[in-house]
Amino acid sequence: MADQDTLHRRGLMFILSSPSGAGKTTISRMLLEADDEIRLSVSATTRPKRPGEIDGVHYHFVDDAEFDRMIEEDDFYEWAPVFGYRYGTPKGHIRSGLKEGQDFLFDIDWQGTQQLYQKDEQDVARVFILPPSLEELHRRLQDRGTDSKEVIDGRMERARAEISHWDGYDYVVVNDDVHVCFEKVRSILHAERMKRARQTGLIGFVRKLMA
Ligand SMILES: Nc1nc2c(ncn2[C@@H]2O[C@H](COP(=O)(O)OP(=O)(O)O)[C@@H](O)[C@H]2O)c(=O)[nH]1
Numbered sequence: 001m002a003d004q005d006t007l008h009r010r011g012l013m014f015i016l017s018s019p020s021g022a023g024k025t026t027i028s029r030m031l032l033e034a035d036d037e038i039r040l041s042v043s044a045t046t047r048p049k050r051p052g053e054i055d056g057v058h059y060h061f062v063d064d065a066e067f068d069r070m071i072e073e074d075d076f077y078e079w080a081p082v083f084g085y086r087y088g089t090p091k092g093h094i095r096s097g098l099k100e101g102q103d104f105l106f107d108i109d110w111q112g113t114q115q116l117y118q119k120d121e122q123d124v125a126r127v128f129i130l131p132p133s134l135e136e137l138h139r140r141l142q143d144r145g146t147d148s149k150e151v152i153d154g155r156m157e158r159a160r161a162e163i164s165h166w167d168g169y170d171y172v173v174v175n176d177d178v179h180v181c182f183e184k185v186r187s188i189l190h191a192e193r194m195k196r197a198r199q200t201g202l203i204g205f206v207r208k209l210m211a
């Protein structure tokens, strides 16, 4: 009989991007809670902490000097300037984790997505989340209550530019009802895990199955 233990797969770099306020943090948190097999890639950022955010859990909050040092020491997989601050994915244990089959969730922008895709196309699945309308996006940014009017205006101005990168993604999901959106994103994750190219033991498994 074929032995299912011979089936292995590489970990997945599961990327969620969206214009600010469309809901990618909300969907990420739901996914991390519902799925034991995926871990968040915790980015480093120079932006100030928001109420409720925990250093080392949501971001590594660092100052400019520390971010410079990390760039110099080649600590980043990718990094990019966003809204006047810098954000980067620390290499950490990602490469070895992927080899061992660990999946990672990335909440990063289109610039970081392009960089990861160029470096490691086969391990990447790219999901873009859209708001149902720009009016609703504005409402969500206001209701979140974390940003001043000026910051919200800046984010709305950038939203159009960010949305213009939708075609650099494998999947596009509209976040109207948050639960429906979450289920769609979860289905994408489940399907991506079963991709033939990701399953390394398949040839042996199928040979035994047919023997
Ligand atoms: N390239 C890149 N972008 C990141 C990284 N971490 C966060 N971002 C993006 O930076 C943007 C701003 O994030 P944040 O300040 O948390 O605000 P939010 O968009 O309202 O959640 C979002 O588009 C994030 O996806 C990272 O490590 N690299």
Ligand SMILES: Nc1ncnc2c1ncn2[C@@H]1O[C@H](COP(=O)(O)OP(=O)(O)O)[C@@H](O)[C@H]1O
Binding pocket: 018, 019, 020, 021, 022, 023, 024, 025, 026, 027, 140, 141, 143, 144, 175, 176, 177, 178, 179
């Ligand atoms: N489908 C939804 N309907 C209504 N509000 C939502 C929905 N998804 C997220 N929100 C709310 O909108 C705000 C922005 O969501 P957030 O996840 O912080 O977005 P992002 O990480 O993309 O900036 C939050 O207050 C969140 O609770």
